[in-house]
Amino acid sequence: xxxxxxxxxxxxxxxxxxxxxxxxxxxxxxxxxxxxxxxxxxxxxxxxxxxxxxxxxxxxxxxxxxxxxxxxxxxxxxxxxxxxxxxxxxxxxxxxxxxxxxxxxxxxxxxxxxxxxxxxxxxxxxxxxxxxxxxxxxxxxxxxxxxxxxxxxxxxxxxxxxxxxxxxxxxxxxxxxxxxxxxxxxxxxxxxxxxxxxxxxxxxxxxxxxxxxxxxxxxxxxxxxxxxxxxxxxxxxxxxxxxxxxxxxxxxxxxxxxxxxxxxxxxxxxxx
Amino acid sequence: xxxxxxxxxxxxxxxxxxxxxxxxxxxxxxxxxxxxxxxxxxxxxxxxxxxxxxxxxxxxxxxxxxxxxxxxxxxxxxxxxxxxxxxxxxxxxxxxxxxxxxxxxxxxxxxxxxxxxxxxxxxxxxxxxxxxxxxxxxxxxxxxxxxxxxxxxxxxxxxxxxxxxxxxxxxxxxxxxxxxxxxxxxxxxxxxxxxxxxxxxxxxxxxxxxxxxxxxxxxxxxxxxxxxxxxxxxxxxxxxxxxxxxxxxxxxxxxxxxxxxxxxxxxxxxxxxxxxxxxxxxxxxxxxxxxxxxxxxxxxxxxxxxxxxx
Numbered sequence: 001x002x003x004x005x006x007x008x009x010x011x012x013x014x015x016x017x018x019x020x021x022x023x024x025x026x027x028x029x030x031x032x033x034x035x036x037x038x039x040x041x042x043x044x045x046x047x048x049x050x051x052x053x054x055x056x057x058x059x060x061x062x063x064x065x066x067x068x069x070x071x072x073x074x075x076x077x078x079x080x081x082x083x084x085x086x087x088x089x090x091x092x093x094x095x096x097x098x099x100x101x102x103x104x105x106x107x108x109x110x111x112x113x114x115x116x117x118x119x120x121x122x123x124x125x126x127x128x129x130x131x132x133x134x135x136x137x138x139x140x141x142x143x144x145x146x147x148x149x150x151x152x153x154x155x156x157x158x159x160x161x162x163x164x165x166x167x168x169x170x171x172x173x174x175x176x177x178x179x180x181x182x183x184x185x186x187x188x189x190x191x192x193x194x195x196x197x198x199x200x201x202x203x204x205x206x207x208x209x210x211x212x213x214x215x216x217x218x219x220x221x222x223x224x225x226x227x228x229x230x231x232x233x234x235x236x237x238x239x240x241x242x243x244x245x246x247x248x249x250x251x252x253x254x255x256x257x258x259x260x261x262x263x264x265x266x267x268x269x270x271x272x
Numbered sequence: 273x274x275x276x277x278x279x280x281x282x283x284x285x286x287x288x289x290x291x292x293x294x295x296x297x298x299x300x301x302x303x304x305x306x307x308x309x310x311x312x313x314x315x316x317x318x319x320x321x322x323x324x325x326x327x328x329x330x331x332x333x334x335x336x337x338x339x340x341x342x343x344x345x346x347x348x349x350x351x352x353x354x355x356x357x358x359x360x361x362x363x364x365x366x367x368x369x370x371x372x373x374x375x376x377x378x379x380x381x382x383x384x385x386x387x388x389x390x391x392x393x394x395x396x397x398x399x400x401x402x403x404x405x406x407x408x409x410x411x412x413x414x415x416x417x418x419x420x421x422x423x424x425x426x427x428x429x430x431x432x433x434x435x436x437x438x439x440x441x442x443x444x445x446x447x448x449x450x451x452x453x454x455x456x457x458x459x460x461x462x463x464x465x466x467x468x469x470x471x472x473x474x475x476x477x478x479x480x481x482x483x484x485x486x487x488x489x490x491x492x493x494x495x496x497x498x499x500x501x502x503x504x505x506x507x508x509x510x511x512x513x514x515x516x517x518x519x520x521x522x523x524x525x526x527x528x529x530x531x532x533x534x535x536x537x538x539x540x541x542x543x544x545x546x547x548x549x550x551x552x553x554x555x556x557x558x559x560x561x562x563x564x565x566x567x568x569x570x571x572x573x574x575x576x577x578x579x580x581x582x
Contacts, residue, residue, distance in 0.1 A: 010391065011387070011391055014383060014386070014387045014391060015387065015391065016385070017383055017384070017387070018384055018387040018388070021380075021381075021383075021384045021461075022275050022403075023404050024458065025402075025403070025458070025461060025463075026406065028414070028417045028418060028421055029406060029409070029413070029414060029417050031417055031420050031421060031427055032413065032416070032420070035420065042425060043420050043423070043425070043426070044425040044426065044427075044430035045427065045431045045433075045434050046430075046434055083314060085312060085313040086313070087315075088309050088310065088312055088313055089309070089310055089313040090310075091306075091309055092306045092307070092309035092310040092313075093306070093310070096302045096303060096305055096306025096307040096309070097302050097303065097306070098302070098303040098307060098310075099303060100467065103313065104310065107314075107321075107480060108313060108316065108319075108355075111320075111509075112319075112512075113322070113515045113516060114321075114516075114520065114535070115515065115518065115519025115520070115559075115560075115563075116516065116520070116521075117326075117518050117519045117521050117536045117539050117556070118325075118519055118522075118539070118556045118559070118560060121328070121540075121543050121552060121556060122324035122325050122327070122328040122556070123320070123324050123332055124543065125324060125327050125328055125549065125553065126323060126327055129327055132422070134489065140318065142342060145316070145317065145320040145321070148313060148316070148317060149548075152313075156362055167395065197521055199408070202406070202409075205482060206408075206409060206413075207364070207412035208410075208411060208522060209521075209522065210410045213543070216395070217364075221544075222410060223413050223417075225412060225413075227397055227508040228410065229416070229526070238416070240334070240568070242413045242416065245274040245409075245410055245411060245413065246409055246410070249408060249409040249410065250405060250409065251358050251407075253346065253405055253408040254401060257397075257400070257401045257404070257405075261397045261400075261401070
C-alpha cells in the first residue's frame with residue numbers, strides 16, 4: 001500500500017488552527033520577557049524604553065540567590081533520587097513477568113492524578129504527626145514522590161526499546177547482574193536517564209504547591225517569587241527572574257526531550 | 273567448558289532457562305527478582321502515599337483544640353461540611369469551573385491532536401515537543417503571565433485603551449471565573465492533547481481507506497471510524513485534566529477574586545489562617561470522594577454510550 005494516501009491530503013484550515021493553538025500556548029508566556037525589558041514599574045502598554053536594570057537589580061538580590069541555591073539543592077537531590085528509583089522500577093516492570101504488575105505500576109503513577117493541595121496537606125500532616133521539622137528535606141521528599149512517576153514514564157520506553165537477549169547474552173557469558181547492568185543495560189538506557197534527570201530537576205525546580213506546604217524557614221525559588229508577588233514595586237524584578245527561569249527551563253526540557261526522542265527514533269530507523 | 277557451551281546455546285532461546293552456574297532459585301524466579309528490584313521504589317511510594325492518606329482520613333474524624341487535636345473520633349467535621357451551604361456551594365462551583373474548562377479544552381485540543389497525528393508527516397517529534405514544552409515550565413509563572421494579560425492595567429486593557437477602543441478598563445477580565453478557566457485551559461492543554469494524540473496515532477490507517485473504499489465520505493468516516501477509535505484517548509484526556517483541576521488553588525488564588533474562590537483555597541485556608549486541620553482533612557476527603565464519584569460516573573456513562581453505539 002502506498003505511504004501517502006488520499007486520506008492524508010494537506011488540510012489548510014486545520015493547519016491554520018494548529019498554528020493558532022501553538023500561538024495560544026506560547027504568546028501569554030512571552031509577555032514575561034517582554035515586560036522584563038520595559039523601563040517602567042507598571043506592567044502595561046505602551047512600552048517605555050528598553051532597559052536591563054531589572055536584571056541588574058536581580059543580581060544584587062541576596063535573598064533571591066539564597067532561594068535559588070535552595071531550589072538548586074532540592075532539584076539535584078530530587079532528580080538523582082527519583083531517577084535512581086525510576087531505573088529500578090522501570091527495569092523491574094519491563095524485564096520480569098510479575099503477577100500484579102499492572103496495579104503496582106498504577107499505584108506508583110498515582111501522584112500524577114492526586115490533586116496537589118490534597119497531596120501537600122496529607123504530607124504536611126504526616127510530617128507533623130511524626131514530629132519532623134519542615135525543611136528542604138521535607139520538600140525534597142515531596143518532590144521525589146511527584147517525580148518518580150515521570151522518571152518511570154520516561155525510562156520505561158528506553159527499557160522496552162531494546163532486545164532483552166543482549167542482557168541475557170551478557171549474563172550467560174558470565175557477567176553478574178550488576179556488571180550486566182553497568183556494561184550493557186546502562187549505556188543503552190543512558191539517554192533515558194539523562195532525560196529523566198533533566199525533567200525531574202525542572203519539575204522540582206518549578207514546583208510550588210508541595211513546597212508551599214512542606215517548607216520550613218528556607219524558601220525555594222517559586223516560594224520566594226510568590227512572596228514577591230504581593231509587592232507591586234517588586235513585580236518587574238519577578239518578571240526578570242521569571243524570564244530567566246523560563247528560558248532555562250525551555251532549554252533544559254527541549255534538550256532532554258530531544259535526547260530522549262532522538263535515541264528512540266534512531267533505534268526505530270535502524271531496527272526493524 | 274560445558275557451561276559455556278550451554279550458555280551460548282541458550283542465547284537464542286528467550287528467558288534463558290538453561291542458565292547455568294550460580295543460578296540459585298532466586299535468579300530463576302522472575303517474579304521474585306522483579307519484586308526485589310521494585311521494592312525500594314514501592315516502599316518510598318507506599319510511605320509517601322498510603323501513610324499520609326491514612327492519617328489524613330483519621331484526622332478528618334478528630335477535632336481541633338487550640339494547637340492540639342482531640343483524637344476522639346467524631347463525624348462533626350463531615351456534618352459541618354454537609355450543613356454549611358458555603359462548602360457545598362464552593363464544591364459545586366469547583367466542579368462546574370473545572371468541568372466546563374475540561375470539556376472546552378478537550379474539544380478545542382482534539383483538532384490539534386488530530387492534526388499532529390494525521391497531517392504532520394515530518395518532524396512529528398518537534399510538534400510534540402512544542403506542545404508539551406510550556407507544560408514543563410513553572411506553573412506559577414504561567415498563571416502570573418495571565419495576570420499580566422488580564423489585569424486591570426494588563427496587556428488587553430492597556431492595549432485596547434491605547435488603540436482607543438475603550439475608555440475604562442474592562443473589569444470582568446481579571447478576578448473572575450472566566451479568568452480561572454482560561455488560565456486552567458492554557459496550563460493543562462498539553463495534558464489534554466497527549467492522550468488523544470496517542471489514541472489517534474494508533475488507529476490503523478487502512479481502516480480509514482477501507483471506509484472510504486466502501487463509500488463513506490469524510491464526515492461519515494470520521495464519525496464511524498476515527499471518533500470511536502479515539503474515544504479512549506478522549507476519556508483519558510478528560511479525566512487527567514478534570515481530576516487535578518478541581519482541587520487547584522494557585523490559579524483561583526491569583527486570578528479568581530472572590531467569585532473565583534474554589535474548594536482548594538478553602539482546604540488550604542484550613543491549614544493556614546483558619547487553623548482547623550481536621551476540618552481541612554474532612555474537606556479534602558469529601559472532595560476526593562466527590563471527584564472520584566464524578567470520574568466513575570463519567571467512565572460508566574461513556575462505556576454505556578459506547579456499547580450502545582456498537
